[in-house]
Amino acid sequence: MNVQAWTYLIVAATFALYIGIAWWSRVRTTSGFYVAGRGVPAVANGMATGADWMSAASFISMAGLISFMGYTGTIYLMGWTGGYVLLALLLAPYLRKYGKFTTSEFVGDRYYSDAARLVAAGCTIFVSFTYIAGQMRGVGVVFSRFLEVEVHWGVIIGVVIVFFYAVLGGMRGITYTQVAQYCVLIVAFLIPAAAISWKITGNPIPQFGFGDTVQEGQQAGVFLLEALDALHRELRLPEYTAAFVPGKKSMIDVTAIALALMVGTAGLPHVLVRFYTVRSARAARWSALWALVFIGLLYTTAPAVAAFARVNLISTLHNTSYSEVPEWFRSWETTGLISFDDQDGDGVIDMSDGANELTVDQDIMVLANPEIAELPAWVVALVAAGGLAAALSTAAGLLLVIASAISHDIAKSILWKDMSSRKELLLARVTASVAVVVAAYFGISPPGFVAQVVAFAFGLAASSFFPVLVLGIFTRTTTKEGAIAGMSSGILFTGAYIVYFRLIRPEATADDWLFGISPEGIGAVGMLINFALALIVSRFTKPPPDKVQQLVSEIRLPRERGAESA
Amino acid sequence: MAILLSIWFVCSYVLGIFLVEPLNGAQLGGFPLGFWFAHQGSIYVFIVLILVYAATMDRLDRRYGVD
Numbered sequence A: 001m002n003v004q005a006w007t008y009l010i011v012a013a014t015f016a017l018y019i020g021i022a023w024w025s026r027v028r029t030t031s032g033f034y035v036a037g038r039g040v041p042a043v044a045n046g047m048a049t050g051a052d053w054m055s056a057a058s059f060i061s062m063a064g065l066i067s068f069m070g071y072t073g074t075i076y077l078m079g080w081t082g083g084y085v086l087l088a089l090l091l092a093p094y095l096r097k098y099g100k101f102t103t104s105e106f107v108g109d110r111y112y113s114d115a116a117r118l119v120a121a122g123c124t125i126f127v128s129f130t131y132i133a134g135q136m137r138g139v140g141v142v143f144s145r146f147l148e149v150e151v152h153w154g155v156i157i158g159v160v161i162v163f164f165y166a167v168l169g170g171m172r173g174i175t176y177t178q179v180a181q182y183c184v185l186i187v188a189f190l191i192p193a194a195a196i197s198w199k200i201t202g203n204p205i206p207q208f209g210f211g212d213t214v215q216e217g218q219q220a221g222v223f224l225l226e227a228l229d230a231l232h233r234e235l236r237l238p239e240y241t242a243a244f245v246p247g248k249k250s251m252i253d254v255t256a257i258a259l260a261l262m263v264g265t266a267g268l269p270h271v272l273v274r275f276y277t278v279r280s281a282r283a284a285r286w287s288a289l290w291a292l293v294f295i296g297l298l299y300t301t302a303p304a305v306a307a308f309a310r311v312n313l314i315s316t317l318h319n320t321s322y323s324e325v326p327e328w329f330r331s332w333e334t335t336g337l338i339s340f341d342d343q344d345g346d347g348v349i350d351m352s353d354g355a356n357e358l359t360v361d362q363d364i365m366v367l368a369n370p371e372i373a374e375l376p377a378w379v380v381a382l383v384a385a386g387g388l389a390a391a392l393s394t395a396a397g398l399l400l401v402i403a404s405a406i407s408h409d410i411a412k413s414i415l416w417k418d419m420s421s422r423k424e425l426l427l428a429r430v431t432a433s434v435a436v437v438v439a440a441y442f443g444i445s446p447p448g449f450v451a452q453v454v455a456f457a458f459g460l461a462a463s464s465f466f467p468v469l470v471l472g473i474f475t476r477t478t479t480k481e482g483a484i485a486g487m488s489s490g491i492l493f494t495g496a497y498i499v500y501f502r503l504i505r506p507e508a509t510a511d512d513w514l515f516g517i518s519p520e521g522i523g524a525v526g527m528l529i530n531f532a533l534a535l536i537v538s539r540f541t542k543p544p545p546d547k548v549q550q551l552v553s554e555i556r557l558p559r560e561r562g563a564e565s566a
Numbered sequence B: 001m002a003i004l005l006s007i008w009f010v011c012s013y014v015l016g017i018f019l020v021e022p023l024n025g026a027q028l029g030g031f032p033l034g035f036w037f038a039h040q041g042s043i044y045v046f047i048v049l050i051l052v053y054a055a056t057m058d059r060l061d062r063r064y065g066v067d
Helices: A003-024 A030-038 A042-053 A056-098 A103-110 A114-146 A151-201 A224-234 A251-267 A269-276 A281-317 A327-333 A364-372 A377-415 A421-444 A450-474 A480-504 A523-540 A546-556 B002-018 B020-024 B033-063
Strands: A338-340 A358-360
Touching (some): A003 A151, A042 A151, A042 A269, A042 A377, A056 A114, A056 A364, A056 B033, A103 A114, A103 A269, A103 A450, A114 A151, A114 A269, A114 A377, A114 A421, A114 A450, A114 A480, A151 A364, A151 A377, A151 A421, A224 A281, A251 A269, A251 A450, A251 A523, A269 A281, A269 A377, A281 A364, A281 B033, A327 A364, A364 A377, A377 A421, A450 A523, A480 A523
16 A cells, blocks of 8 residues: 555544544533543543644654754753643642633632733633644645645645534543544654664664664764764754854753743643643642653654754765655655755755755654655554644644633623523534634635744743733732733733834844843743732732632642532 | 752753753763753653652642542
């Protein structure tokens, strides 16, 4: 069987599995729809969180990005895992203990203000929509590349699947399909990685393999990373493992971006809501651990894949005559993701700095990896199914967050306070359907700025949500005015800085940036402003009512709250 | 918890970012040490930190008779 037949088979099988699970776990109550009836075991929730969190970007793009950045790629590796420590220690158990359905609801209650809740719900919707558009696009691209259907048909098929299990199954349906999707995506990531590691270093565990020695060729017996640094020197590029040298990001910028991504992760609404689905605060802590274990499996493999891919790419293509390039080069050339521009007209590919003739899209690194390593067709098909699983699981989680922000935080608590649960459930399903259609539209015709905005969503989440949640849990005296001042100044500062340097002065260099921090990392500064203002304003305004101070002491005691309303 | 958060800070920022250049002088198998912390070590440490925290909180819960 060829690659395409295998891809149809595996993708159809995984889709049938997701729909079967959704049918089995369909729900009839609001509690089931928003938080899966709070009955999800910690390990299953950890897996679901992993799939929810790891999007098309983690699966398809990250290893490729690291491959081009070398050491600096640590901003993604640390930034997107370190946040779970903050989440487990500072937020998840306490939010779970407080109960209710959404994070905005906690913000509204803790800061005794519908305005605060509305601002939080608005930030949720904004952050989630920018994210979801990227996922839908990822679905469309995988479909068009491996199944040769038009991008918009790919998006529509993806939307129908997500619609089916998110609208019908709510959080319960999503949770159990995410567990299945995690399994698909991790297998699809690990098999090619192990095969390549074994091929290059003779060690099948990629995490150890990329610290091992190269087995064949001129570099045999040399440590892989040393060989890679040598290749880079040959090309007059900064060494792969070197940090902060010219041509790479500065120390302060790396620090700021890593911090913004960590704190942003801890403040992302679709991640936070996962911790509402477990039985207790204790289960929330353990499921944060499982989540990071499952995510770490992919995140410790990715840098190895990055290094192998880099070595493979340079050693197969640099100084190779264009007429002798391998088969995979030709097939990816037609997608436009890799291209050769023969500037000196000698027909040989030159990759050295200054004379580079090869353009490679970062997404190719993971998708073409199995072909570069000459693995069998079913492995290539599995990678396509893995990419789809990563994109669909994240999209579904985001849809649900959008639906609950609209139906629960805005409609039920502010517009029509006396709405019955049945009506609320119906409204949640309707909003989820509308959101799916809007997401599909963005996926088919993405506004040019979407890709950039996704990266900035972290900065915005970091500078708005995180400080308010931490202060809300750990201080009794932060006031409504303090929180609103902090949230709005944090997000305004970060937003303005991003808009200024991306849209108004995109040509600005590191010398123009505030302390040399790039727009990607400025969320870290926004977060500090948010903390500072919230604390200062709180000192000069009327302290929160006794009831709220009581509530704060209560969520920090290790005791379950009384019967919960469902 | 303050201790765990300071380990979080030390392993990710101090070892992985601030001191990466001097640490790269040392080797851990085939890895420059600072690079290893940035690309691998910090993630393992994050997992251990949450494990220790979850276990400690379980012990506290039991000591105060909550289950």
